[in-house]
Amino acid sequence: PRFFDADASFTWTPSAATKTITCSVDGKTFHVVGNFAKASVTYTLPAGQWQDYMNGGTRSGDVTLKQGEFLLLTK
Numbered sequence: 001p002r003f004f005d006a007d008a009s010f011t012w013t014p015s016a017a018t019k020t021i022t023c024s025v026d027g028k029t030f031h032v033v034g035n036f037a038k039a040s041v042t043y044t045l046p047a048g049q050w051q052d053y054m055n056g057g058t059r060s061g062d063v064t065l066k067q068g069e070f071l072l073l074t075k
Contacts, residue, residue: 002026018043018065033063034070041065050075 002008008025017037023030031050035041042064049060050073059073 002028003030017041022046029075031073031075032070033065033073035065035067038067040067045073048075 002025003010003023005025008023010021010023012021013019017035018041019034019036021030021032030053031046033043033045035043042062044062045060049058051057052059053072053074055071059071063071065071
């Protein structure tokens with residue numbers, strides 16, 4: 001619930017083929033990236049090591065997203 005409080009930091013990119021949402025509060029962050037293009041794309045994650053919430057494991061650096069694929073990452 002804290003992610004939706006007034007003091008949380010929220011950014012998004014709704015206009016590109018690779019859409020992102022990032023929200024941070026109290027030292028915790030989630031980052032969602034989705035590929036809305038008609039082909040695979042390579043996306044550079046924000047700095048640091050991220051926990052892959054949906055698939056387990058960790059991610060950092062560049063990731064390749066297939067058409068229609070998305071990641072939900074936490075830190």
